[in-house]
Amino acid sequence: MQPLIKQLGFAGLLPFIGLNILTFTDVMPQSLVYLYFTQYSAVLLSFFGGVHWYDAISSHKQGHQMYVAMLPTIVGWLCLTQSGAPWVLGILSISYLLMMFYDKQVLTLPKDMVVSYTKLRMQLTTIVVLSHAVMIFSR
Template sequence: MNALSSTSPPRHVALLGYGGLLPFMGLALLIALSLDYRSLWAVALVSYGAVILSFVGALHWGFAMTLQDMRDEQRRERLVWSVIPALVAWVATLLPMPLGCLLLIAGFVVHFWQDRRLLQVVTLPAWYLPMRLRLTTVASVCLLLGAIIVAVHS
């Protein structure tokens, strides 16, 4: 089977990708259940979200450097885009937690849109976009739940 046409990611990719959701889910749960340490878990959730948003932005830097079927203009666009998620993530860490979470959610959603744009000009594995959608959805739901809980209890 061709790796590009497979709709299932390789096992190690799935384990790493979906395993990266565990801190999102665990921290959202801790925010809901741990009254004494809620502020610590809230900071941890925004910090982890910022790290992951920066990571997914860097994917586009890697694509721009390695994919051959891109025009120079498209390559420049990917390089410019690749640093924007890190800047958004950094600003999110400076905001009050609920606003930081909402900014991260916006960053993840816009990045998914950028992933869709990228797929209009290059070929990536068939599993890439569906997996990114699932990862974006779960991370965003966890960030939203964390933001709502902190906003309600402050």
């Protein structure tokens, strides 16, 4: 796997980590930190649907993968409409886990990328889910 892929993957964690740090400061209102965290999480979750949309199209797949590709965007949008609700970050967190497991089962990857992609996704998803837990329990 190219170093740029890893660098961009870990760079995508910066808003999660930065917003988690802000929950322990008085730099901005906590409600705003929570809102920004929820917004970023929902937007990033929808990215994983795009991965499956592309995979299904490029592999000429029909069926469930095309439908599942739409779910992260719909779940993210629904969470944005309820962004003040206490359960929203739990739903987003679970969605990240489900997408990671679905990726492992369904994505068509070159053989040389399967192990490195799966390892990277596990690392990134673990940090994302832990960041959600910090945000949930710091409220």
